[in-house]
Amino acid sequence: MGSNVVAHEAPGEHVPTPGSTEQQPDRRIGLAVIGAGYWGPNLVRNAQQTAALRLHWLCDLDEQRSRKVLGEYSTVASTTSYERVLADERVQAVAIATPAGAHHRLARAALEAGKHVLVEKPITTTVEEAADLVALAEERGLVLMCDHTFCYTPVVRRIRELVHGGEIGDVQFFDSVRINLGLVQPDVDVLWDLAPHDLSILDFVLPPGVEPVGVSAQAADPIGAGRACVAYLTLRLSNGALAHCHVNWLSPTKVRTTLIGGSRRTLVWDDLNPQARLAVHDRGVDLTPPDELTDAIRHRALISYRVGDVVAPALVEQEALRNVMGEFAAAITEGRAPLTDGRAGLRVLRLLHAASRSLELGGATVPVDGTAGTAADTAALITRQPATQQKAVAR
Numbered sequence: 001m002g003s004n005v006v007a008h009e010a011p012g013e014h015v016p017t018p019g020s021t022e023q024q025p026d027r028r029i030g031l032a033v034i035g036a037g038y039w040g041p042n043l044v045r046n047a048q049q050t051a052a053l054r055l056h057w058l059c060d061l062d063e064q065r066s067r068k069v070l071g072e073y074s075t076v077a078s079t080t081s082y083e084r085v086l087a088d089e090r091v092q093a094v095a096i097a098t099p100a101g102a103h104h105r106l107a108r109a110a111l112e113a114g115k116h117v118l119v120e121k122p123i124t125t126t127v128e129e130a131a132d133l134v135a136l137a138e139e140r141g142l143v144l145m146c147d148h149t150f151c152y153t154p155v156v157r158r159i160r161e162l163v164h165g166g167e168i169g170d171v172q173f174f175d176s177v178r179i180n181l182g183l184v185q186p187d188v189d190v191l192w193d194l195a196p197h198d199l200s201i202l203d204f205v206l207p208p209g210v211e212p213v214g215v216s217a218q219a220a221d222p223i224g225a226g227r228a229c230v231a232y233l234t235l236r237l238s239n240g241a242l243a244h245c246h247v248n249w250l251s252p253t254k255v256r257t258t259l260i261g262g263s264r265r266t267l268v269w270d271d272l273n274p275q276a277r278l279a280v281h282d283r284g285v286d287l288t289p290p291d292e293l294t295d296a297i298r299h300r301a302l303i304s305y306r307v308g309d310v311v312a313p314a315l316v317e318q319e320a321l322r323n324v325m326g327e328f329a330a331a332i333t334e335g336r337a338p339l340t341d342g343r344a345g346l347r348v349l350r351l352l353h354a355a356s357r358s359l360e361l362g363g364a365t366v367p368v369d370g371t372a373g374t375a376a377d378t379a380a381l382i383t384r385q386p387a388t389q390q391k392a393v394a395r
Contacts, residue, residue, distance in 0.1 A: 026054065028051070028052060028053055028054035029052055029053050029054065029092050029093055029116075029329055029332055029333070030054055030056050030088075030090040030091045030092045030093070031047055031053045031054065031055050031056065031091065031092070031093050031094070031095060032055070032056055032057035032058070032059060032085045032088075032091045032093075032094045032095070033047060033055065033057070033058050033059070033094075033095045033097065034059045034060075034082065034085070034094055034095065034096045034097065034098060034106060035059075035060060035096060035097035035098040036058055036059075036060035036062065036065045036066045036069045037060070037065075037097065037098070038097075039097040039120055040058070040060070040069065040097040041069045042321055043095045043097055043321070043325075044058055044069055044070070044076070046319070046321045046322050046324070046325045047095065047325055048076075049322060050322065050325040050326055050329060052326070052329035052330070052333065053325060053328075053329050055076050056076065056077065056088065056090055056091055057076065057077050057078070057079060057085045057088070057091065058070055058076055058077075058078050058079075059078070059079050059080070059081070059082055059085050060078070060080065061080055062080075063078050063079065063080050066078035066079075082106065082109070086109060086110060086113040086115065087113075091115060092115060092116060092332070093115055093116035093117070093118065093143070093328070093332060094106075094110045094115050094116075094117055094118070095117075095118040095119075095147075095328075096110075096117065096118065096119045096120060097120050098120075100120075100122050100124065100125050101125055103119055103120070103122075103123060103124050103125070103129075104124040104125070104126075104129035104130075104132070104133065107119050107123075107124075107133050107144070108132070108133060108136065111133065111136045111137055111140055111142055111144070112136070114140065114142070115142070116142050116143040116144075116145075116328075116331075116332050117133075117137070117142070117143070117144050117145070118145045118146075118147055118324075118328050119144070119145070119146055119147065119345070120146075120147050121146055121147060121148060121196050121200065121345065121348065122192075122196060122345070122348070122349050122352065123146050123342060123345030123346065123348075123349055124345075124349065126349075126353075127346065127349055127350055127353060130342070130345060130346040130349050131346060133342055134342040134343055134346055137342055141335075143328070143331045143332050143337070143338060143341075144341060144342035145327070145328050145331065145338040145340060145341055145342070146200075146340050146341070146342060146344055146345030146348075147321075147324055147340070148200035148201075148203075148204065148340040148344065148345075148348070149320045149321055149324060150197050150200065150201050150320065151200060151201060151204040151339065151340050152320040152321070152323035152324045152327065152339075152340075153318075153320045153323075154315045154316055154317065154318055155269055155271070155277045155278050155315055156201055156204065156205065156269075158278060158313055158315060159205050159260065159267055159269065159278065160204055160205045162265075162267060162280070163205050163206070163207055163260065163262075163267075164205075164207050164208075166207075167262075167264070167265060167280075168260065168261075168262025168263075168264055168265040168266065168267060168280075169262040169263030169264030169265065170239065170241075170262060170263040171206065171207065171210060171237070171239065171241050171260065171261070171262055172241050172261045172262060172263060173241055173242055173243070173244075173259070173260070173261040174202055174237075174241070174242075174243035174244070174258070174259070174260050174261075175243075175244050175258070175259045175260075175261075176198040176201070176202075176243075176244070176245045176246070176257070176258040176259075177246045177255045177256070177257050177258075178194050178195075178197060178198055178245070178246070178247050178248075178255070178256060179246065179247065179248035179249075179251035179253075179254070179255045180248070180249070180251055180253075180254040180255075181249070181250065181251060181252055181253075181254070182249055183249070184223075184225050184227075184229060184249050185227075188227070189219070189227040189228040189229075189231070190219070190227075190228050190229050190230065190231050190247050190248065190249050191217065191219060191228060191231045191233070191247065191352070191355055191356070191359075192352060192356075193247075193249075194247035194249075195231065195233055195245055195247050195352065195355070196348060196352065198245045198247070198258070199245070199348045199351050199352065200340070200344070200348050201258070202235070202243055202245075203344055203347050203348055203351075204339070204340065204344070205260070206237070209238070209239075210237055210238055210239050210241075211237065211238050211347075211368075212235040212236065212237055212238075212243065212351060212368050213236055213237065213238050213367065213368055214235065214236040214354075214365045214366065214367050214368060215233065215234070215235050215236075215351055215354040215355050215358055215365065215366050215368060216233075216234045216358045216363055216364065216365040216366070217231060217232065217233045217234070217355040217356075217358040217359050217363060218231065218232045218359075218363045219231035219232070219359055222250070223250065228359070229248070229249045229250050230247075230248045230249070230250060231246075231247050231248075232244070232245070232246055233245040233246075233247070233355055235351070236365070254272065255272070256270070256271035256272050257269065257270050257271070258271075261284070262284075263284070264282075264284070265280055265281060265282055265283075265284070266280075266281045266283060266284060267279070267280055267281075268281060274317075276312040277315060278312065278313055278315065279310050279311070279312050280310065280311045280312075280313065281308075281310050282306070282308030282309050282310070282311075283305075283306060283307050283308055283310075284305075284306050285305055285306070286305075286306055287302055327339055327340075350368055351368060354366040354367075354368050
């Protein structure tokens with residue numbers, strides 16, 4: 001004789017019948033990816049592998065390309081109509097991976113439609129446009145996030161923790177090298193191609209209260225490509241320290257290193273060494289304050305060298321773009337600003353435009369005061385450059 005199982009319900013509570021096929025509501029964030037070119041397929045793949053997201057659309061002017069990215073059996077729809085995507089109530093957020101010139105128009109339309117926005121770097125082509133998006137997102141209470149992908153690698157996250165936690169002491173210098181052979185881009189110089197990575201990392205890891213206040217840049221085109229292929233960028237920080245970035249398309253060897261020196265420790269990041277990407281050096285230079293000197297040691301040098309241990313923190317290998325998607329979803333769910341929000345994208349864009357202005361002025365230091373990168377400034381840069389470089393600046 002079988003027994004009957006009775007499901008008792010508390011007032012206001014529904015207990016599903018055992019074995020029922022009742023569907024639970026889908027609480028995932030509905031997403032559309034805009035752009036199926038170079039970066040769009042990576043966004044599609046990682047969005048589909050992020051549990052908190054549900055990808056509904058891939059939108060591109062070339063629908064055949066979209067279908068090729070999605071594959072024959074995908075449940076994600078493709079379309080050439082951005083208006084159709086924004087009209088879909090299931091879509092709560094969009095990820096934009098189009099040429100930079102379209103970022104402002106597409107992101108603004110999404111924000112006006114009440115959608116959260118993830119946008120590739122640079123966030124826009126001018127500071128005015130970026131500031132407009134930041135203001136609109138804050139006014140509507142929406143998430144505006146810039147995909148500064150390197151900031152979501154485990155090594156950069158750890159660097160940020162060490163710097164913000166005071167482990168290295170006061171920041172004394174930042175020195176990065178990003179060089180390789182090619183690829184010489186047809187529409188942008190090496191500064192705008194490679195330096196955004198290092199500038200976004202610098203913005204991400206600097207401690208609160210320390211920020212760039214001036215930018216100077218030197219660049220050269222030794223092969224006659226019509227655009228700078230080698231560039232050196234120097235930024236003066238508000239605490240008196242210097243940051244230096246070297247980017248180069250002409251190096252026969254690939255180098256990806258960043259050093260961040262502090263008053264207590266120095267961080268050395270070698271991205272081409274997966275066994276020990278990050279090393280924390282307890283080595284440096286100490287200066288004895290004058291008030292601590294005694295008559296017995298006053299004749300000795302005030303500088304001493306500290307040589308201690310080198311520690312390589314254990315880092316879990318994770319795909320950075322997966323972490324980007326996770327942070328985007330978490331920011332939306334928790335109603336907070338993402339780690340690389342629209343304001344971070346705006347700050348990096350100001351640095352890039354200040355660097356471009358410095359090149360126009362022969363390497364003079366340009367203050368980071370928010371004026372470089374306006375529409376008028378961009379137009380002026382374009383008219384003063386050779387035709388082969390105008391497209392790069394406009395981007």
